[in-house]
Amino acid sequence: MDGINDTQVDVAYRFGSSWAHNIFANKLDGTPFSEAVKRDLMKWRTTTGGNEDVRKHLDTITYKQYIEGELVVGLICGASPDAVCARAGHSLVSPMNARATISFPGGNTTFARHLVRSLIPDSMAGDLNFADVLNHSMNFDALDKKDSPTRMRLNASVIRVEHAGSGVTVTYEKNGKLHRTRASAAVMASAGWMNRHIVADLPNDIRSAYDEFQYAPAMSVNVALTNWRFLYKLEAPAVRYFDGGFGWSCNIRQNMVAGPYHPPLHPDKPTVLTFYLGLYSTGLPAAEQGKRGREQMLATSYADYEQAIRKQMTMLFADAGFNPKKDIAGIILNRWGHARVLQPPGFYYGREGKPSAREIVQRGFGRIAIAHAELNGHQNATGALAQGKRAPEQLLAKEI
Ligand SMILES: Cc1cc2nc3c(=O)[nH]c(=O)nc-3n(C[C@H](O)[C@H](O)[C@H](O)COP(=O)(O)OP(=O)(O)OC[C@H]3O[C@@H](n4cnc5c(N)ncnc54)[C@H](O)[C@@H]3O)c2cc1C
Numbered sequence: 001m002d003g004i005n006d007t008q009v010d011v012a013y014r015f016g017s018s019w020a021h022n023i024f025a026n027k028l029d030g031t032p033f034s035e036a037v038k039r040d041l042m043k044w045r046t047t048t049g050g051n052e053d054v055r056k057h058l059d060t061i062t063y064k065q066y067i068e069g070e071l072v073v074g075l076i077c078g079a080s081p082d083a084v085c086a087r088a089g090h091s092l093v094s095p096m097n098a099r100a101t102i103s104f105p106g107g108n109t110t111f112a113r114h115l116v117r118s119l120i121p122d123s124m125a126g127d128l129n130f131a132d133v134l135n136h137s138m139n140f141d142a143l144d145k146k147d148s149p150t151r152m153r154l155n156a157s158v159i160r161v162e163h164a165g166s167g168v169t170v171t172y173e174k175n176g177k178l179h180r181t182r183a184s185a186a187v188m189a190s191a192g193w194m195n196r197h198i199v200a201d202l203p204n205d206i207r208s209a210y211d212e213f214q215y216a217p218a219m220s221v222n223v224a225l226t227n228w229r230f231l232y233k234l235e236a237p238a239v240r241y242f243d244g245g246f247g248w249s250c251n252i253r254q255n256m257v258a259g260p261y262h263p264p265l266h267p268d269k270p271t272v273l274t275f276y277l278g279l280y281s282t283g284l285p286a287a288e289q290g291k292r293g294r295e296q297m298l299a300t301s302y303a304d305y306e307q308a309i310r311k312q313m314t315m316l317f318a319d320a321g322f323n324p325k326k327d328i329a330g331i332i333l334n335r336w337g338h339a340r341v342l343q344p345p346g347f348y349y350g351r352e353g354k355p356s357a358r359e360i361v362q363r364g365f366g367r368i369a370i371a372h373a374e375l376n377g378h379q380n381a382t383g384a385l386a387q388g389k390r391a392p393e394q395l396l397a398k399e400i
Contacts, residue, residue: 008100012236063089078216078340080282088343131259162200185367209357214287218339221275224329230322232267246312286342341374
């Protein structure tokens with residue numbers, strides 16, 4: 001139903017042809033649910049967090065078992081609640097008093113830019129502070145200088161990594177030519193669907209563990225709007241709906257002001273409306289859901305998606321004055337084939353006393369450490385940064 005950042009902004013929920021605002025903050029007033037369902041929903045919405053023992057228990061059951069046994073509705077991550085562990089679904093529900101989240105202009109690239117600017121000071125003008133890193137452009141010529149202690153090679157695809165002698169050999173392709181370089185150690189920060197193919201001497205236990213990693217697709221859609229007067233009329237920058245049409249939620253982003261960057265915040269000015277879409281099929285095993293969703297997402301034409309989005313927005317917002325011809329300037333589809341690692345029961349802590357696949361991969365081997373966001377379960381920047389810190393520390397502890 002919801003539970004993600006729904007207390008930090010005004011959210012309008014569509015029930016039939018009417019709207020209810022901020023339903024959990026308003027104790028489900030104005031919703032069509034019975035008193036018993038309202039009680040269960042409030043219990044679900046306010047049961048967040050939990051200690052390690054709770055999280056371990058939630059890793060042993062599906063989210064469907066959790067919400068049917070104890071509560072009523074749930075949330076989905078990559079696959080339907082009958083196929084993902086309850087720990088995954090439960091951890092998505094944010095506490096009622098959670099702080100507002102923000103989106104960087106340009107997305108998570110801001111994290112990467114900050115890291116690059118820290119490692120290679122010449123890569124960007126200005127100081128190492130948030131506003132400067134956000135507002136200056138990257139000097140790509142500075143990234144691969146011969147005498148620099150840190151060098152980054154762009155447009156180079158690694159095709160083979162393996163131990164050789166007392167180090168690691170990395171083979172990569174650039175401009176149609178193969179090159180080889182040596183390192184005393186390597187961190188594989190690319191995702192599992194890549195690492196399993198390019199790390200040539202992967203031990204059998206890690207290779208088998210990687211075979212258990214399955215992925216679900218997701219699609220994020222950005223609709224460029226010439227104005228957002230219709231949302232202003234609705235008194236909500238975010239909406240949720242349950243009509244079985246295209247998606248289930250969309251919202252405009254909270255604007256960020258940093259240094260000279262201060263985008264306009266006015267309902268008659270342009271903005272971007274974002275939809276996130278999961279493509280799951282209830283009742284199938286998680287891996288099958290991922291495969292089918294990916295096929296469906298890649299086989300659907302842009303024209304079909306465009307039509308579905310315009311229809312959905314008209315259905316939701318026509319009463320508030322929305323006119324697709326006048327209000328939509330463009331639509332970008334981001335089709336993301338391996339968006340989410342699927343998290344069936346046992347994903348986090350393993351089953352029957354055996355370690356989970358993610359714990360086995362995370363051990364790395366020899367002089368190769370493995371770090372990518374999916375080892376944390378939900379793929380996000382926080383998990384990616386945590387893994388990026390852990391992996392070199394793991395190598396340093398080996399005193400390589
Ligand atoms: C559309 C979209 C929206 C998102 N929104 C959010 C959000 O709002 N909040 C949030 O926290 N997270 C969000 N995420 C997720 C987050 O960006 C990822 O989980 C995170 O970037 C994963 O980090 P990573 O370091 O594990 O992998 P990546 O960021 O994927 O980095 C892996 C790098 O390895 C490189 N690589 C792969 N294979 C090779 C090879 N063979 N040779 C050389 N280089 C290679 C890739 O080019 C890439 O640069 C979003 C992701 C997408 C796609």
